Amino acid sequence: DTEVTQTPKHLVMGMTNKKSLKCEQHMGHRAMYWYKQKAKKPPELMFVYSYEKLSINESVPSRFSPECPNSSLLNLHLHALQPEDSALYLCASSPIAPSSDSYNEQFFGPGTRLTVL
């Protein structure tokens, strides 16, 4: 199974709502990533988890709260978002240590399209 799944596909939320995005992979990858992509811009890294521990936080506002409950799951908890947070949120996973073959090739999910009203 080389698939990364993300739910929901679309999410509309108000600025006072609390919601969560979910990501799942069963490839045995021990690195998982959250990216944010705004229209006509490249995906921007938000968080990296290695062995279920947060290893990189790219100065993301605290209204985004990541969680990695086990090696297959990655969540992104959302609270008090702003309209400018509307974007496509992509999850990815990769093998943890670079090998001569993978160089951390990342496998992406299809994303969650988030709209904040």
Next chain:
Amino acid sequence: ILNVEQSPQSLHVQEGDSTNFTCSFPSSNFYALHWYRWETAKSPEALFVMTLNGDEKKKGRISATLNTKEGYSYLYIKGSQPEDSATYLCAFMDYGGATNKLIFGTGTLLAVQP
């Protein structure tokens, strides 16, 4: 701040045309260069991971070259087909340890007309 640039931003070609795009990246601290293909409403799909100066990789009608000394990579598509229509993203990886970061370019949007 690492800058990865792609050109052109978009490209419209006829079926059967051959085409190529460019990815420019910092030439220092190079570790790897990734190419991804991203069709609308689907997941970005890895095409190539390139690591050595002078690398050439090929997958079917798509090939890529790498020049790490001058900081560029070319992606070629021979005999474009409508199913090649997608955004092609390159991503630079600098050496940072076990979980290296990818810095993406803005992509080249390819539209192939039947």
